[in-house]
Amino acid sequence: MEPVPLSDEDLVRRVLRGETEVFEHIVKRFERLVYGFMLRKISDTGVAQDLAQETFLIAYENLDRLKDHARLKSWIMGIAGNLVRDHYKRRKMAGMPEGFEVELTGLDPLQTVEQQERHEYLYKALMQLSERYRAVLIKRYLEGREYDEIAEDLGLSVGAVEVCMHRARKALALVMKEYLPDVDL
Secondary structure, X not given: OOOOOOOHHHHHHHHHOXXXXXXXXXXXXXXXXXXXXXXXXXOOHHHXXXXXXXXXXXXXXXXXXXXOHHHHHHHHHHHHHHHHHHHHHHHHHOOOOOOOOOOOOOOOOXXXXXXXXXXXXXXXXXXXXXHHHHHXXXXXXXXXXXXXXXXXXXXXXXXXXXXXXXXXXXXXXXXXXXXXXXXXX
């Protein structure tokens, strides 16, 4: 029989009691969600990874400030949102134009050059899709969310998410075909 996963409240209580190694469970529970959010907001994978890590560092250092332990997820996502806002403020102050995007970096160095190129093309293609299409694909494939969760997050019906997902996959395949015309998608 599989053990029942601890609730967010239980995880927070244990970390605050001094069981710091339990924080790893919090990271594992929310890392895909936070990274997916960062990637939707910032198209640079390296920056998205850095900000996702920073989100958990800030959460760990300030966990004792979380008053309602049941709101752990929204609290962590609030930290992530603040970091994205700060990121864009710093860029604006540095004089970088609004639409300027940094070249994708931070990919796994163990990947082959071909895999790395495909990865870069995929992220570039995602950025060419509409916000809605990009959101459903990222929520499904990077965050691992189910259709009903995506529907709730986006304020859509499950049927609308299914249609959007179908159209988003087709749109992504078309854009990817431009980058990789010899590959069957």
